Amino acid sequence: GAGVSQTPSNKVTEKGKYVELRCDPISGHTALYWYRQSLGQGPEFLIYFQGTGAADDSGLPNDRFFAVRPEGSVSTLKIQRTERGDSAVYLCASSLQAGWLTDTQYFGPGTRLTVL
């Protein structure tokens, strides 16, 4: 596809369950970012990958959150023992390289996670 895609678009789960959110970046983009956007707020950085490795995971709120990008393309954000406070829109973005001003971050449409 031409843009960043994220699946599912909506996810409803129960407190305590495990969820996986998937991000397909633009083909050829080596940098991938995850952000979390709570209702009425701006996105907050969670983690970014350069290739397969997590170069900065300083935004992950706790050890229930984990992300992988095993082949340097698709990434999965994993949340264990979900809590109601995890409810938010999870945004993924990709760019050709990380940190170069000329490399715009292209965002996907997000996954809206609702924890009941």
Added chain:
Amino acid sequence: AQTVTQSQPEMSVQEAETVTLSCTYDTSESNYYLFWYKQPPSRQMILVIRQEAYKQQNATENRFSVNFQKAAKSFSLKISDSQLGDTAMYFCAFMKHENTGKLIFGQGTTLQVKP
């Protein structure tokens, strides 16, 4: 730590008129980048305009321009000839001059363009 503040939660403007959205930020960095992103109801964030802090000239992209005041740590967005399609949430964002690409966003301003 860097912070970005947008003090206008909501704004409205008549079609074809001009509107200015405010943004202030706090940082001890001397070199950094600033951005305005647009988020329509589809949720997909779209880059509107960007500014390098070391450049004194204000960035311009068609109907969008910025007023960058480095000493005041202010970065406002001016939208000229507003169009109905400009209706969206607008976010100001900051990025340090290092090789991470990590964006720090403000709280956003909802802009409604009225016919």
